[in-house]
Amino acid sequence: MIASTSNAQVKQVCALCKKSRYRKETGLFVVEGSKMFRELPKDRIHQAYATEKFARDPAHAAMLRGIEKLQLVTEEVLKAMSDTQTPQGILAVAKMYQYSMDDLKSRTGPALLMILETIQDPGNLGTILRAGEGAGITGVIMDENTADIYNPKVIRSTMGSVYRVPFLSTGDLPGTLAALKEQGVRLYAADLEGSESYDHEDYTQSCGFLIGNEARGLKDRTKAMADRFIRIPMAGQVESLNAAVASSILMFEAARQRREKS
Numbered sequence: 613m614i615a616s617t618s619n620a621q622v623k624q625v626c627a628l629c630k631k632s633r634y635r636k637e638t639g640l641f642v643v644e645g646s647k648m649f650r651e652l653p654k655d656r657i658h659q660a661y662a663t664e665k666f667a668r669d670p671a672h673a674a675m676l677r678g679i680e681k682l683q684l685v686t687e688e689v690l691k692a693m694s695d696t697q698t699p700q701g702i703l704a705v706a707k708m709y710q711y712s713m714d715d716l717k718s719r720t721g722p723a724l725l726m727i728l729e730t731i732q733d734p735g736n737l738g739t740i741l742r743a744g745e746g747a748g749i750t751g752v753i754m755d756e757n758t759a760d761i762y763n764p765k766v767i768r769s770t771m772g773s774v775y776r777v778p779f780l781s782t783g784d785l786p787g788t789l790a791a792l793k794e795q796g797v798r799l800y801a802a803d804l805e806g807s808e809s810y811d812h813e814d815y816t817q818s819c820g821f822l823i824g825n826e827a828r829g830l831k832d833r834t835k836a837m838a839d840r841f842i843r844i845p846m847a848g849q850v851e852s853l854n855a856a857v858a859s860s861i862l863m864f865e866a867a868r869q870r871r872e873k874s
Contacts, residue, residue, distance in 0.1 A: 738769025
């Protein structure tokens, strides 16, 4: 059992929680809590850590059965490793996912992509993945200035969708968008000055929604790649919506159209 917060493994987990660069260098990230641990594919587990109290519980013992790389730690040590105020007694260091552009395309139907530029709030990014899984998107593309998808706050807010929704980050968003357009993916930019209401467009063919920074929106060069500018009509004095809320509206409209067509 690890009982010291000075232990090298403890220090590594703390670094993985706090440092994006270290996560990228090691190819590892941290998963916390029973739900996230239960849904984590076992072949992704690099190392698991649990308190003795957690491991003694019969239901938890069943969840941990068969996991070879399991290390017991004290409550104090787990709290030191955790990114949350009230740890649930279990966390894991997991191996990162590696996707290609082909992984973001549906094998059975048209692509439905969320394309994010400089989304900064971890909660927004995680919620977009979670809602995206519910809406049936085929993948998420992010520019390199978007929040790190392996940030512990993002991981928690995905509620497990990060394990199932393909995603990739690009250092050349305009080039990536140009390649998508060549492959027949129609791009829709969510913009306050969009000429068409979002529900007047057809999203039943391969398409992607461009979502910009929470405060500044999309960059001009990114807007220039859009095939169509769309807006979400507002009542009252509301000027705009949270990026995750706007994304959800667009994704589920596309899902609705595709259900009706099928």
